[in-house]
Amino acid sequence: MFAAENGLKGDPRLEAISRSIRVIPHFPKPGIMFQDITTLLLDPKAFKDTVDIFTDRYRDMGITVVAGIEARGFMFGPAIALAIGAKFVPLRKPRKLPVLLILEFRVCFAEFTRGSYFGVLRLEYGTDCLEMHVGAVSPGDRTIVIDDVVATGGTLSAAIKLLERAGGEVVECGCVIGLPKFKVHSKIKGKPLYILVEPTELDDCFQGCRTSNVGENGH
Ligand SMILES: O=P(O)(O)OC[C@H]1O[C@H](OP(=O)(O)OP(=O)(O)O)[C@H](O)[C@@H]1O
Ligand SMILES: Nc1ncnc2[nH]cnc12
Numbered sequence: 001m002f003a004a005e006n007g008l009k010g011d012p013r014l015e016a017i018s019r020s021i022r023v024i025p026h027f028p029k030p031g032i033m034f035q036d037i038t039t040l041l042l043d044p045k046a047f048k049d050t051v052d053i054f055t056d057r058y059r060d061m062g063i064t065v066v067a068g069i070e071a072r073g074f075m076f077g078p079a080i081a082l083a084i085g086a087k088f089v090p091l092r093k094p095r096k097l098p099v100l101l102i103l104e105f106r107v108c109f110a111e112f113t114r115g116s117y118f119g120v121l122r123l124e125y126g127t128d129c130l131e132m133h134v135g136a137v138s139p140g141d142r143t144i145v146i147d148d149v150v151a152t153g154g155t156l157s158a159a160i161k162l163l164e165r166a167g168g169e170v171v172e173c174g175c176v177i178g179l180p181k182f183k184v185h186s187k188i189k190g191k192p193l194y195i196l197v198e199p200t201e202l203d204d205c206f207q208g209c210r211t212s213n214v215g216e217n218g219h
Helices: 012-020 044-058 077-084 105-115 154-165 206-217
Strands: 022-024 031-034 066-070 087-091 141-148 169-178 191-196
Touching: 012 044, 012 191, 044 077, 044 169, 044 191, 066 077, 066 154, 077 087, 077 141, 087 154, 141 154, 154 169
Parallel strands: 066 087, 066 141, 141 169, 169 191
Antiparallel strands: 022 031
16 A cells, blocks of 8 residues: 555655655666665655654554564664664575574574575566574564565565564565555555555656666666
């Protein structure tokens, strides 16, 4: 579901958030319209409004865990967690979290925590898997998942699986940007998806970005 259709219709903050996101064509691959939220982070009002909208939504929902997806979910998740008084749990890309040295336990650890979707779900421009620490989420924890962009939904699906395997209850996924298709399919693995804005089309930076990207990536 989109915020504009769920209580924030006509809210000027959404328009400003949308405008603050830079679009970079053909990054990281030809054909991808990359939604660059680093420009949102450079705009303190848009950044604060983004965090506030999520905070207002989740404050009274009994949320105990905010799970942020590496890397860009780490930019929004901790502020939301602090504001609502919840734990922040990083969901990381492979081989970033410390491992335990007892072999059997390490095998169990990997089995238990790895929400791999390699070869199963195709992402917009890659495949990957997510990991989290055993014990970060406890059975019964009421969890939200925060990320910047939802495109195919593969990343959020893996996050939901991972959190549920640890016994967490995933209440909702919150993303800053989501494709319009999620107006119709507003759930991922049966969990509600809350999105602030649609991807912006080419903006004023188009020419400059395209020129530099094409050069840098050799396309
Ligand atoms: O809906 P999906 O198709 O799964 O795509 C969305 C994911 O892709 C991006 O992360 P990316 O894999 O580029 O990693 P990064 O944040 O570390 O750059 C984005 O931040 C989401 O996590
Ligand atoms: N178009 C896009 N822009 C930014 N991040 C993404 N992750 C997947 N697709 C993306």
